[in-house]
Amino acid sequence: MMFLIRRFETVVNDLFLRGRVPGTIHLCRGQEATLVGAMGALESKDRITLTHRGHGQALAKGVDPGGLLAELMGKTGGVCRGMGGSLHVGDWSVGALPAIAIVGASSPIATGLAFAAKRLGTGRVTCNFFGDGTASKGELHEAMNLASVWELPVVFLCENNVYAATTHISEYMKNEYVSERAVAYRMPGVSVFGNDPLTVYTAVKEAADRARQGGGPSLVECLTYRRDGHKRDDPAAYRDHREVEAWLRTDPIPTFRNRLHEEAGISENILAGIEESVESQLLAAQGFAHSSPYPPVEQRLSYVYA
Amino acid sequence: MMFLIRRFETVVNDLFLRGRVPGTIHLCRGQEATLVGAMGALESKDRITLTHRGHGQALAKGVDPGGLLAELMGKTGGVCRGMGGSLHVGDWSVGALPAIAIVGASSPIATGLAFAAKRLGTGRVTCNFFGDGTASKGELHEAMNLASVWELPVVFLCENNVYAATTHISEYMKNEYVSERAVAYRMPGVSVFGNDPLTVYTAVKEAADRARQGGGPSLVECLTYRRDGHKRDDPAAYRDHREVEAWLRTDPIPTFRNRLHEEAGISENILAGIEESVESQLLAAQGFAHSSPYPPVEQRLSYVYA
Amino acid sequence: MSMPDLTTAPPIVRAEGSRNLTIVEAMREALREEMTADDRVLVLGEDIVVGGAFLVTLGLAEDMGSDRVLNTPISENGFLGLAIGAAMEGLRPVVDMQYGDFLFTAADQIIQQASKLRYMSGGQVKIPLVIQLPTGASGRGAQHANSMESLFFGLPGIKIVTPSNPYDAKGLLKSAIRDDNVVLFIVHKHLYGSRGRTIQHEQTSIGEVPKGEYLVPIGVGDIKRQGEDITVVANNVVLHHVLNAATTLEDEGISVEVIDPRTLVPFDVDLVVGSVEKTNRLLIVEENPSRGGWGTWIISEVIRRAFYSIDAPIARLSADDIPIPFSPPLERASVPTEDRILKKIRYVIHG
Amino acid sequence: MSMPDLTTAPPIVRAEGSRNLTIVEAMREALREEMTADDRVLVLGEDIVVGGAFLVTLGLAEDMGSDRVLNTPISENGFLGLAIGAAMEGLRPVVDMQYGDFLFTAADQIIQQASKLRYMSGGQVKIPLVIQLPTGASGRGAQHANSMESLFFGLPGIKIVTPSNPYDAKGLLKSAIRDDNVVLFIVHKHLYGSRGRTIQHEQTSIGEVPKGEYLVPIGVGDIKRQGEDITVVANNVVLHHVLNAATTLEDEGISVEVIDPRTLVPFDVDLVVGSVEKTNRLLIVEENPSRGGWGTWIISEVIRRAFYSIDAPIARLSADDIPIPFSPPLERASVPTEDRILKKIRYVIHG
């Protein structure tokens, strides 16, 4: 799955450069381990809310790559019928709420999904993805307090990739870790290495289990890094090359592949086989997306009201 | 001063009951020690931002009782020329920014006053008054983080009177103290007994001195209690009578009067003299407010633009 | 599950006699009936367990349970967003904003989220949500006197309801709760007629409400008074001033047709156009400031559809383009009064 | 200190030759000049040290110092409120909102605070504040496509500026910075012409800018093209479509007068009325949705002041009353295009 996300983003990047993907894109290359580790700890009935950097979050939750790619192109076969685009991908049928691109705004809404789960007794847990920069938004704090007071089954998951767009984390918070803010609401908070999917899995599993058993919300911070710029046209020249190199050495894709091979003893063939199947999945996805037509212009008048 | 505030609010209450004060009023009877203690720790050049419960804050900062009362009546002699009313009292010439009645909204603005003080090197400190209920607003958190990151000379002062309007503090936060939230921004935070003016003075003085010396912001929480309901038409029946009785036993006015008499050995005569002078001050204030005319209706078109 | 399309459904009235209620009592009945009929309905807001700012929820917590009438922290973004999420999962929240003015601290949740999430998702989600917004000037100064109806009139993706009497308030609130969309339910602060508070225009807030269950459809205006010489469109408190003025003018031989749109979005333009084609004159009275008022859009629609039926310049009365001042005489001078309405109608008729 | 009243002051032009600049370059020059002339001027916003979303501040941090070009946390309420406080103490902040759409998360600070604090204080405070708001649809979906100019048009107590070319952008930004009030400086996302980003309408974002210092006064509209048969009022990107359409129609013998209001608040109604009295026909083109559009207010004013000079129903072109869809063909279909403008003008002229 991590490999699928990496390759999907690479394909998106190529298509964007070739002008086949309009608008803007925010790639998550480098952050795959956090996404896959976290999603592994959730059940398929659980809910997630996505960020502006949502392609990987969607794939990890089980959104179809073809429908996802078609959405980025504004095609009628897109998961949102072309109405949303890259900033709003998601498929509610697999529990991935179409992404909210206004940072911070998703946290109260995720808390509401959790509120409904508790009230209706569905046993669902909601995982609210947000970034380190978003930790400066008041909405997040209002949501964490509400979730804590009402003991709602939500996991606030911070993908800390050290930057808010072009701004270094040291410029917008005095704290070393975002997780320090959990105590302000008497909520458990932890920070873990986000490039190791197993570490992330363990942390999120503990938080999700607690939530499911009525133990209320938690804040889980995963420390990771962007391979790319903030968006497609960002060379990320503002980053210190030593910081970049140090992080890229921990790139989850090669690292985890080696571990699977050496530690878990999974053979080259099997790994290569997985990689091949990913490539063919992506070819199929591109085929679907390219052949899907644009929606009829009348569709713009639909979906305004239920 | 504490006595002045108590008697002023009592006069306002009477006038309101007699229909001489339109709109609504939020009295601060019972919270005088926090106001006077805090203001004593500030310099006259310092700034404060006021809340919807601002009459006492204004008086303590040195706003003229006559102009204040005239404002509550919507008279042209009011500190805001009758444009603001009870919810917006203040006199910028004495450093009391006319009150902001949207809770939480004043915290970023207070932080801006502190930003200007630092940039212009005025040596001013800003004290941002807010209530325990307001601690649930995101604006406060954004402001505390900004003040912390930019090391601005602001004191976030929480008047914790146990209720947000009719709602008990235990209904909207898990924390025992609002001051626990300071650590979320690596900011010093303390909670003190707000009905003892000297304790409040010491805590605010320490925070203000630190701010003035470039040590950045602090959060000071003062535990106090409303004698009255949230607003004039609120009987406050939702409060547990044991809670009310326990707190009223610590009412700062009689308590502090006794201490002045017994501990500081200030004679009955002197105290009675102070009280008389307050009464005559208030009579003068009422005389001024009553005799002040309503503004001409054309004035409604003024002050929209500078 | 799908709901009846209330914009087309006729009002269902099963009269079993009626009584005089205030708007707040009528709204309370609507909430009680809908909460009893459908346990997905719940109410959220600050201080609503003891009744809320206008006593709309007085007694509801006791009868419906404290898990369905919830006091929230002072976190407008938090609980409005929470209600949006809960609605997407099938609950039907009614959010009480205490004063509409406080919604601005959560504006993003309505402007960017509630009104757009369904659209951006290509119809994947549905947000059945009612937001209760007291509006207008009521002697508390500028921060408690905003006209919610005009500030959100330009926002696509929501519905806006502004009842002016108890009958409409009850029927429209029930329709709003059953609607699968985001509905701003806006009542003027002076119209609630809450007990235990001093209310101006006391008489305007009391009216007949049938005992039986009924709905008033969203999107259908109402002719509150038939007339021949001029059409006056108004809502909220000023509608009551217009009705008083119309009575006065009858003695002067001026016959005024008074239209209450009842809902601003969707707006019953046909009703206004039909009336203007009869009277050939139009006056719109709004409490909100002149710039950005909903009335200007109605004017542009009438111009488009009935330009050649208009005999006199379409007139408008609104508040000044200023924040609302506190001082009582200044506040009164800022908004349309019965007196100014009388003068304006005479002017349109006699020039 | 008091500032010259820019709404009456004539444009000061000291031409020393000129060059072609993009709007973003013109704005950068304005900032550089004003920051050099007055050290109370500073810029705040997210990511502006590296230039900001549209590169308006590119290079400014280096030249003006990082204490005057400040990267903020993602805290719109926090830094907008901070700017308001700083302005009341005598600083003159320019806040860069990155995308205007993000202002909604701090709506209370503009709607309830910045626009009202001076008024409620009876004139005790002054808030010289410029808020830079990229507006409109640009292929990013509904949450990045709001029309700021119409959503804040009904808010008393602020000024709204919407330049459409580099000359106006520079002169108006300088005037806005010197103005003692809150000014929303709104430019369409497609007009900046920032380097390093793909821009549609590239040609529309380049224009002549004199070398010397000059101001364009706030509140004064501009006739961008003289004509006899119809008056068309438009701003932002659609103004450029209108100008293209006017050229096409010339060959058909239709002479179009094109008015760019340049500022929406205060609005130069006299200019429009004067033109309509000459052409007797009026079309307003806006990119914002139909409901709540600023154009409807202009129509109501023209009706009030020039009703008897109008020969044909006043026409309007605007976006549909929907959130903006992402899919490119759908987005294009939602907003006024040159083609639709041509058709509409022909229709108004020939019926």
Ligand SMILES: Cc1ncc(C[n+]2csc(CCOP(=O)(O)OP(=O)(O)O)c2C)c(N)n1
């Ligand atoms: C309220 C709001 N302000 C600003 C933006 C513009 N913006 C989009 S992403 C981003 C940076 C977010 O940083 P972070 O939360 O760390 O997420 P990351 O991009 O690193 O994944 C910003 C400022 C926005 N979308 N919403």
Ligand SMILES: Cc1ncc(C[n+]2csc(CCOP(=O)(O)OP(=O)(O)O)c2C)c(N)n1
């Ligand atoms: C944003 C906002 N929401 C709600 C209100 C209505 N309101 C006014 S005072 C108040 C209670 C505030 O409680 P607290 O902060 O503890 O201050 P206190 O009244 O106890 O002094 C509320 C809910 C408001 N003014 N602003």
Ligand SMILES: [Mg+2]
């Ligand atoms: Mg980040």
Ligand SMILES: [Mg+2]
């Ligand atoms: Mg309190």
